[in-house]
Each structure stands twice: as structure tokens, then as C-alpha cells.
Amino acid sequence: MGKLKSLYIQLENPKAEYRSGQIINGSLVMESSKEMIVKDIRVTFKGFAEVLWMIVGRLGERSYTSYYTASELYLDQTVPLYGKGAGVGNKNYIPPGKYVYPFSFALPQNLPSSFQGYHGFVRYIVSGTIEKSMKKKYEAEHQLIIIADLDLNEVPNAACMTEKEEDKYICCLCCMSGPITCKLTTDKLGYIPGETISFHVEIQNFSGKICKNYVKFYWISTYRSKKSFITSVEIIEKVKHRRVQSGRSESWTGNLSIALKSPISNLEGCSIIDIDYYVELVVVPINSFEKNIHVPIKIIIGTTPLKMDNKRGQLMSGLSTFELEVPGDLRLQSIHPTARKSEIFNIESSPFHERIFGSEDMNDEDDDRRRRYDWSD
Template sequence: MSLEIVLDNYNGVCYPGQTIAGRIECVLNKEKNLRAIKIKFKGRAETEWHESESYYDHSSKKHRTRRVRYSAEEVYFEQEYILVQGGENYTLPQGRHVYPFSYILPQQLPSSFEGGYGNIQYTIKGVIDRPWKFDYETKILLNLCSPLDLNYIPGLRDPLATSVDKNICCCWCKSGPITFDISLPLRGYCPGQQVNIGAYVQNMSNVSAENVKFKIYKDTEFISHYPSTHHKHEEHVIAECEDGGIGAHGEKSWTSVLSIPTNANYPNLIPCNIINISYRLKGKVILPCPHTNLDVEFPCVIGTVPLTGVVDTTLGPPNTETSLPSYNLISGIQPPMPYPPGPLIGVPIAPAPPESAPLLPFPSGDSGYLPSNQPPYPSAIGNAAPYPSYPPTQVSNEKPPYSSGGPSPYLSGVSSPYPSSGQSPYPPTTASAPYPSAPGGSFAPALPTGAPYPTDGVFSGSSDATAPPSYEDAKQLKNEKQ
């Protein structure tokens, strides 16, 4: 007996919101009794490590050491579907049996990740449940890549500059200071791009600096929740370069270039709360012993979608005819989808996870990322999200999971269940403001052209019926009544 999971639209990587379609194939060498054939989908993150702690044993009145396990788990989705409903007396005949399935991944998911103290995994498990016997199981891992668009992280286009200095003491004689200045044109980069580092060293001391090094570090933080909150850290160097030294009473100004490697993994773990990844650029002026080095650090971000409108030094100035469109909602231009849709194979679609599933929003506040009430990905033209939303649970005509403003290229004759760019549920960006604008284009509401009361004769006893009575009229009216 054999059990295998075969995916039809998976080429080694998948994305949040994508439909995973495939089939379970089981081959029986003889007739088998079974309760059910199930398919399970699960996405979760976990952290785990052990630490030695000392404690006081009151029974022996001695200090002892014990090994404590720290762990945490975060589940993004967990669904189980029955493909074949059997029973105690249900038998499956000998031969090869195929059961198709499809599943729509949730929208907000962190990338797959493997670390020293934790991981993020997405699995599909097939199970043949047999009465009074061990179950047959098979499992496959999905490599999920969650795109990170640098254009929607504030502050990445701002240049950075800083300066540090220190005084060098040599043989109890104080000499001049060493000044180290570095600058970056921006903070956000993608694999394959170059980081241009402006550097300046002024050495007014009697000690020569041996060299200057620049490194980009990848810092990974693992967080545990049980039995208490603890943190574990990993540090890796992903890029580095080295420049020559600066002699005593000398100075040097230059530009160092660091290339972001393309063969490394840069997962997007923003939706994860127990594993965090950050990057930083560190510059160091190496001084001879016994002097300490001069260090300076900058935070940076590495994503998958580069900043638009920025000249890429690796490729030269961008071509205006072939450059990627910006996300400024230009009328009539539809940006390309970030990944190709997976074709449906004409099988029933497993229902999407309920809205109450524990999907984690993006962090908000001063974290430097999107607020929780904003979409994690760029908006497409017509205010329609470029990533698919959950389709209805019951789909009778197998409509495609992605919308391109018209019928799906994979299912002819079937219209898309999602509104096209001309049927956007949001008002167009060129619509007039809901409040009247004042003369001159300001956003303050304009005053009415005429006052609610006439300006002539209001205080001079005018006979205008619309004007309120003046003080003299009111006094005369009071005297007449008396």
C-alpha cells in the first residue's frame, strides 16, 4: 500500500492567497477497510531551546542545576477535509485511487523559515484512517514566499548620515581625535542591488588606522512564551568589504560598495510575532592594540520589491520605456501581478479559512511598518488589491481565484467573481471632495455667497419681512401693546 500527494500548480514556491491544487493517490495491493481519507493543511511557527538554570533544593538544602525548555507556537491556519467518508465496515477495493483537492492559502502569512531555535513551516498531510490499525500518512512541505514591497514601508527613501569620534591616548599622552563619518542614500534594498556607502575618516591622532571594514548583519530574534518570555538571538554576516587604512595625521574620503547577495534567503517575517529578522550596516575603523575600534551602525531593510523612482547603480539609469509602473493609480495602466495565478483543474475548491481564523495583522505604531488597518501589499489600479481575497465558500462554477478585470485565461467562458477596475467598490481618486472647497483651491469649506439676513436696514428699522426687528421697532411694538 502506498500513499502520495501530488501538486499540479506548485513549482517549488507558493505565495499568500494562492490556490494550491493537487490530488491524493493511493495504491492498494488488496482490499482495505478504512474510516476515511483525509487531507490536512497547516501553517505554524514555533520556537524551542533549552537553558540551564540553577535553583535551591529545599529538601536537600543545596543549589542544583536543571535544564529548562523554552518554547512558543503560533498557528496561522489549520484545516482538515474528508475526501472519502467510510466507516467500520467500509472497504476500498484493490487498485489505484485518485482524489483531487484544492486549498486557498490565507492572505497574511510570513515566509517559510528555518533557524537554529525555531522555524515556520507550511505542510499538507494525507491520512488514511483505518479502524483498529495504524493510519497511513504522508506529508509534504510548502516553500512559501511572502513578498515585501519596500514602497510601503515609511522612511526607506530618507538618506542617513552620522559621525563618531574618539580621542586616542598613547603612553599617557593625549593626542588628537579620530573622526569617522558615513552616509547612505537610502535604507531599503533588494537582492542584487548595491549599497553605496559614503565614508570619511580624519585621523588627527598619532596612531595609524589599519583599515576600515563594512558589514551587513542579519539579526534573528526568537521569542518564547512558555514557561516565561525569553529571547534568543542569532547573527549572520551576509555581505562585507574592506578598505585601506589611514595614517597618523591623515584623512581620507571615498565611497565603498556592498552588493546584496542573491543566493541568500531574505524572508518576510512581519506577520510573525515569535520570530523577528532585522538587518543593519556596521562600519568599523580598525585600530592597533591596545586601542578599541571606532564603530558606527545603520538599520536597513531588505525586501523583494525595490523602491520605485530610485536609480539602480547595478543596472544604470532606468529606461523610461521599460521601467516598472509606479503605484500612483495612473488611469489606464494596470501594474503586473506579483506572481502568476495557478490554474484550477476543475475540482471542488476546499472552503477558505473562516474570518475568525487567527490571522495576525501587521504591527502598527512606531514600528516603521504599515499600520494594522492598511493592506500589506500595494494597491492596484482602480483600488482593487493585486492579491486575491477569499472567494465564497461554495463555488459551484469553479471561478478563478484571481481577478484581472475580465474572464480568467484558464477557464474560458467563465467570468471573474471579482469586480473589474471599472467596477471598483471604492470611489475613483479623481472624484470631487465631499465638502465644498473655498476659492483658491483650499480645503476649507467655502462661505455662502449671501448672508442669511440682509445687510441693509437690519439695524435701521427696515420693513424687510425677512429681517429681525430692530431695537426701536421692538420698543415701539411694546408701547403699542401697553
């Protein structure tokens, strides 16, 4: 019996980042200490999405747990490298030594972007297999990052400055005070990772209450099964401002940063996970039983920036083409699965962009995207 010392996949692109339609070039590398009898050597490319969450409840004196799950398959293709699949036969003798089997694979068009969230993921993997018999085989795998193109120049109104305004009357005991008028304006609707969102806030406080106010930048991920859905909210950045006194007005500007590794909006091509980004003004009347005032504007994060001649758009008031009414007090709904089931999501308390894409250092041999196997004693 032959003895395999190591088996791993080596890609020409060390970052393992690709766009739909691009060609993946790499090699399956194996090293054996003795002669091996091999039936087949191949690499397989897979792309898929999975969502999973659970709801724990109580009905009378009895508790129950409901699981919700869904999956989609985008890619499952095998490339033969040697042996039966390559037309060489199913009994091949390989002398001891190190062997490199190159491969090349063209990705299909319109693949959804890679994504890792609280209750689901979109994942791409290339796996290498050495099959010795029907019951014995060796495998190694490498995670791929797929980035779907979203050209902001093709998104209507992406270059337009957008504003939204909300009014609210505050009750003071038995009397109705004047309104609180809140307006939020963003410099445009479409951005790419690494850009800065510029915003402007105007607040007129004619109520009898002092108001705290801040602007937050957050994203909502929605996970769907056939019977239900769940959302999770993550605050990316929050900018606070001084309080607005009763009978006074306040106007201020600020900036919000978009991380370089932010996932693209919408997750086009995936029907069980959605991603939406919002910039929202929140005004909090102090010592009041009234709910906070929320002024959200939905923005789009794409891959291709706006051209210079598209950056001067007209002002859009009220709800834009992309805006979605968000409940005023939308809270994080993160009911995690059991530890055993949540392992498939690799949920970690790491920074935002690292949880989505992992470490930026792809040259580390211990990176979890590349699994290198060693069968030596």
C-alpha cells in the first residue's frame, strides 16, 4: 500500500479572490513516501448557500424548539487530473516522490458573492481528491472568495443626493407641544468599499423636551427558509452630536467609513440571503414616553465606482428608489443554533470584515481557507 505524506491545493492567486467569469489557475500537490496505486485524481469546484436558525418557545408548560433551514447550489463541477476520469485507467502506479497536477477552471457568470453571516453563508470551495478505491480516498480543500460585480453607474439615482424628513409631536402631560422636525441628507446613494459617506443633519426642536441625537451606519442581513425568515442587525459606526435644547435648532455634518472588505449590497443571485445598508438619524426625546424618531436612508454598496460625470445628481426627497421602510425600533434578532449546528457557520466574535471574509493575510500556510493534510507518522 502506498503512503501519502501530504496533499494540498496551491492557487496562482494567493488571495484566492475571483470575479464571476474569471479563470482559476492552480495545482493539486501531493507527496508520497511509497508507491501508490491510484484510481482517480481530480479537483471539484463547489458553490452553495445555507441558512439555519432555531426558535425556542413555550406552549403552556411545555417548551419547544423549531429549526428553520434552506440551501442553494450554484456550482458543482469536477475537473479530472489523472486516472480514470482523465482516460488513463482505474489502476495507476505512482512511484514515491512529489507530484504537481495543474488545473484551470473558468467560473460561471452571475455567481453571488461570498458571504458569512450570523445565520447563514455563501461559500465557494475547491477540493482535491486522490481516490485509491471505492472506500478509501484522500482530500484537501481551499476556500475561494467570489466577488459579484455591481456597477453603480447602472443603478438608477446612485449619484443623487438624497434627503428624508420626519416630524413628530411630543405630549407633555395633558398638553401637546410643538413638533420635532428631523432631516437627514446624504451626498449620494451609491458607494464602493473604502469610500466615505458624507451626511448632513438638521433638527428643529419646538417641543418641551431636550433631545439627544446621533447618526448610525448599519447593515441588515435577512435569512429566508420556505416557512419563515429572520433578520440580524449590525451597527458598523455611530456618530453622536450634542443635545438639542427645547425651542432651539441644530445643524451639523459628519462622515461614515465603509470598510474595504464590506460585502456588496443585495447579494444578487442568492434568494435565501439579502444584505441592505442604512444610514439613519435617531433623535431621542429625554424624559419622554414617546418613541424615538428614526430617519433611515437606504444606500447601495457596489464594486464599480460612479463616473465623474455621474456624480452630480439632483436632490431626491423622501423615499428614494432604493429606500425601504424600516421599523422604528428594529432590534437584533440573533437566536443562535446549538454549538454543534452553528459550527457550519464558523461564527466568531471577530471584526466586521474579518468575520465576512476571514483574515486578509492569505499567504499564511495555517490560514483556514487552505487545508493542508499530512498523513505521515
